[in-house]
């Protein structure tokens with residue numbers, strides 16, 4: 001149960017969690033850079049990013065995904 005998330009490291013050796021899908025036009029793209037990976041992950045969880053099992057989706061992309069799913073299910077009904 002120790003899946004390694006993808007982290008982005010900056011020149012100062014700080015870590016941030018990237019948005020996994022970067023789907024929404026107003027996607028946040030990247031969480032805040034923090035001293036440690038654990039802090040970076042904590043930051044995105046505070047921001048209500050959604051854990052997909054492989055990475056985190058920012059709230060905006062999550063909303064976009066939900067809209068896409070809603071559209072698909074509407075199509076199926078017609």
Ligand SMILES: [Zn+2]
Pocket residue numbers: 019020021022023024027028029057058059060061062
């Ligand atoms: Zn995003």
